[in-house]
Amino acid sequence: MEMPTPNQTVMAKRDKVVARLQEILPKGAVISDPAETRAYECDALTAYKCPPLCAVLPASTEEVAAILRVCHAEGVPVVPRGSGTSLAGGALPTEDCVILGVARMNAVLETDYANRFVRVQTGRTNLSVTGAVEEDGFFYAPDPSSQLACAIAGNIAMNSGGAHCLKYGVTTNNLLGVTMVLIDGTVVELGGAYLDAGGLDLLGVVCGSEGQLGVVTEATLRILRKPEGAKPVLMGFASNEVAGACVSDIIKAGVLPVAIEFMDRPCIRACEAFAGAGYPDCEALLIVEVEGAAEEIAEQLAVILEIARRHDPVELREAADADEAARIWLGRKSAFGAMGQINDYICLDGTIPVSKLPQVLRGIGELSAKYGLQVANVFHAGDGNMHPLILFDANLAGDLEKAEEMGAEILTLCVEVGGCLTGEHGVGIEKRDLMSKQFAPADLEAQMAVKDVFDPAWLLNPAKVFPLAASETRRMAAQ
Amino acid sequence: MMRPQSEEDLAGALAEATAPLRVRGGGTRDVGRPVVGDLLETGGLTGIELHEPGALTLVVRAGTPLSEVEAALDAHGQRLAFEPMDHRVLLGTGGAPTIGGVVAANVSGPRRIAVGACRDFLLGVRFVDGSGTIVKNGGRVMKNVTGYDLVKLMAGSWGCLGVLTEVSLKVLARPATEATLVATGKDAAAGVAALSAALTSPFDVTGAAHLAVEEGRSETRVRIEGMPGSVAYRIDALRAGPCAGWDVVRDDESAVLWTEVRDVAPLAARSGAVWRISVKPSDGPVLTAALAAQGIGEAALYDWGGGLVWLLVAEDGDAGAAAIRAQVAALGGHATLVRAAPATRAALPVFQPQSNGVAALDRAIRAKFDPRGILNPGLMD
Structure with missing residues (x-):
């Protein structure tokens, strides 16, 4: 992975920058000992x-x-960091950057049930937002797999999704407002505890801008009342095509489950070996979850199960109680851990039109044979967000590069069938150089023009999102 | 007048344009400060490019009439879930709304509170910026975080950043049935409190409005949609809780009530200016009470559980602008003067004035996308 040459002028004044930051911050808030900064060397x-x-x-x-004013005046790049859980390298430092971590800012500032929002500092973790309101029957809907650790700041930067966004949407659909600090230290409020923008929707463009437009310090988040109940069903099918057709038919029928998760055979086997969830040994497996009171669940499941039966399932299992429901989810939720136990892996995040599912899965199978690397597929089928896991051996020279090359081919395939490079993880450094597959130069130019407005000197997370060649003139001009 | 027949024609026309342009879809949403300029109509850019019911996806050229879009979706039992308002009712305009106009104005209706606004359903856009450059952003898939989200930026930019040529939208199935719970005689504070209680229940309320349009009379409405058994269950549950004693109106009769709220129909026939004010729901009645104390406000329709206030005021002087904006500034939110004579709208900032920091960003973005200032100049000022 190519990164820009560090700015030598900045490197040369490291001690001065550290001293200025120490002057404006309380003791212990500046970490400069190389042994300690190592904790921030990757995400x-x-x-x-x-x-x-x-x-x-x-x-x-x-x-x-205050920090941004110093960095702006000294021309020092800043890489904002939530909890460092990015799978795309969104918080990867450069040698010449200051890492700005928001982890100490984790307070709940306001809870308003009547108006259905909470206001938090953005270092707070995703799950602990729900934790702050769940005793009163509410929850914060976006639920990325890393929700135990990931921070709201990172969720906003990457516009994170989760398993339940088929019904509830992703971060941008649940974000009402932010307090954001611009690179020159200006503090702006975008949105608030009310709906929609009074002028241009700047909040909409800030969400998902990967920490390149400003540092979001506080967020107003929409909370929802918890449903009365939820129930998953497990469906096994003899082929990926049939499972894909079943997903499409369920959606067409007008029932909107909260989640439709898909696993293919390699994934099913690995999860079964790891978690012993009792999954059938079949080609494709769906977990479909619906919500509501018992009679509402029964009404929706009647429609869904009838559709499933038309596709000759090899297994159809309705959770009879909470234990069985947990067992149905157990395998899916341990998918990444299961994979990590057998191999190193790269997790991709492309999205495709749901109708292209069988075609893309076939294509991935062919690429797997071509590269000699195994792939397990687990994904959010309702919205076409795929997570192919490419298994490789980090100790084998050249294997990572081979896996990355194969990943790039899979993502290119996603784009070719009408999809995109990333559905919820973000571009970071990982997919930066593939952006030209999806966007024409003018498309990237329009996006970079927005960065020019918020951060004219390209100091915030500068080497991410855009292909280095595309952003080079701007980054160099700034130096 | 310009009426390009293709995206390329439009790009050529904008590259060569030397004077300000008034961008128009169907011309039904005469909102904002009046624009002086040559007319640029998008009506030549029509047609549904793709409708994939099993993927809940629609890709359509921006000048396509909304009625055509709705008919195509309806044939597959689907709809635009954000329930776009028909501005013709309130503004007395003619013409036929286009899908591009809906997006450019980020028009949403009562269901916005449950499922999101137009911008939340917008998956992708193609547009031509003020320099004549064709730009695409987003795509046709439901989850997409590839690059910056200019899709949201374009929604509600009123043609000031670019002329939309194609939009991709997420669509949803039309539920089998709907019903509305109705109560009468509540004052605004009690009405909004009841709406809040319904909205904080687990019963998926998809409409929550309070109408106080005639002296001494009011109506409070709560909508439920879904499968028949589920609707029946939730109606019963609400009547056993926050909506005890409320009447039930079903199916077509229920639908009529929400078309009325969506289009702000009860204020349409009344003379005067109409403001659209977005605040924290519980602040809706606080705002109107404070204004009433100053003699401002003749009728109000509260949608979005109280968070969207449509306020009818006498159209004299500044049409209540100073007082309304002062209240909104104190409470947090934004106010737009949606209906007023062109002379009134020319004399006032129609959209909410921004803080200095935000206004500077706003201006700089417009200058990037429309460096010559030819797209609807002044409309959003």
Whole structure:
């Protein structure tokens, strides 16, 4: 993975930058000892590592503004960091950057049930937002797999999704407002505890901008009342095609499950060996979950099961109680762990039109044979967001590169059938150089023009999202 | 007048344009400060490119009449779930709305509170910017975080950043049935409190409105949609809880009630200016009470559980602008003067004035996408 040459002028004044940051921040908020900055050298894309110039851990919007003013004045790049769970390298440092971690900013600032929102500092973890309101019967809907650890800041930066977004949407659909600090230290409020924008929808473009437009320090999030109940059903099919057709028919019928998860045979076998969830040994498996009161669940399941039966399922299992429901989800939820136990893997995140599912799965099978690397497929089938896991051996020279090359071919296939490179993980460094597969130069130019507005000197997370060649002129001009 | 027949024609026309342009779809949404410029109509860019019911996806050229889109979806039992308002009713305009106009104005209706706004259903756009460059963003799939989300930026940009040529939308199935719970005689505070209780129940309310359009009379409405058994269950549950004693109206009769709310029909025939104000739901009645104390506000329709206030005011002086904007600034939110004579709209900021920091970003973005300032100049100022 190519990264830009560190700015030598910045590298040369490291001690001055550290000293200025120490002046404006409380003791302990600046981390500059190389042994300690190593904790920030990578995120969850662990194949790439680079220690930063230093790391800062502010405790308030004011401290964030002070830090950015210093970095702006000194021309130092800043890489914002939530919890460092990005699978795309969104928080990967460069040698000449200050890592700005929001982990100390984790308070709930306001809870308003009547108006159905909470306002939090963005270092708070996704799951603990729900944790703050669930005793009163509410929840925060976006549920990325890393929700125990990932921060709201990162969720906003990447516009994170989750298994239940078929019904509830992704982060952008559940974000009402933010407090954001611009690179020059200006604090702006976008949106609030009310709906939609009064002018241009800047909140909409900030969400998913991968920390390149500003540092979001506080967020107003929509919370929802928990449904009365939920129930998953497990369906096994003899082929991926049939499972795909079943998904399409369920959606067409007008029932909108909260989740439709798909696993293929390699994934089913690995999960079964790992978790012993009692999955049938078949080609494709669906987990379909519906919500509501008992009689509402029964009404929806009657329609769904009738559709499933038309596709000759090899297994159809309705959870009779909470234990069985947990067992149905057990295998799916341990998919990544199961894979991690047998191999190193790269997790892809392309989205495709649901109708192209069989075609893409066939294509992935062919690529798997061509590269001699195994692939297990697990994904959110209702919205076409695929997570092919390419298995490789990190100790085998050249295997990672081979896996990455194959990943690029799979993502190119996703784009060719009308889909996109990333559905919920973000571009980061991982898919940066594939952006030209999906976008024409003018499309990228329009996006970079937005960055020019928010961050004219390209100091915020500068080497991400856009192909290095496409952003080079801008990054160089800034230096 | 320009009426390009293709995206390429439009790009050529914009590249060569030397004077301001007034961008128009069906011309039904005469909102914003009046624009002086040559007319540019999108009506030549029509046609549904793709409708895939099993993927809940629709790709359509921007100038396509909304009625055509709705008919195509209806044939497969689907609809635009965000329930776009028909501005002709309130504004007394003619013409036929286009899908591009719906998107450009981010038009949503009562169901916005449950399922999201037009912008939440917008999956992708193609547009031509003020320099004549063709740009695409987003796509046709439901989950997409590839690059910046200019899709949201284009929704509600009122043609000031570019002229839309194609939009991709997520569509949803039309539920089998609907019913509305109705109560009368509540004051605004009690009405909005009841709506809040319904919206914080687990019963998936998809409409929550309070109408206070005639002196001494009011109506509070809560909508439920879905499969028949589920609707029956939830209606019973609500009547056993926050909506005890409310009447039930079903199916077509229920639908009529929500078309009325969607189009702000009860205020349409009344003379005066109409404001559209978005605030925190519980602030809706607080805002109108504070304004009433200053003699401002003749009738109000509260949608979105109280968070969207349509306020009828006398159209004299500044049409209540100073007082309304002061209240909104204190409470948090935004106010748009949707209906007023062109002279009134020319004399006022029609859209909510932004804080300095946000206004600077807003201006700079417009300058990037329309460097010569030829697309609907002044409309959003």
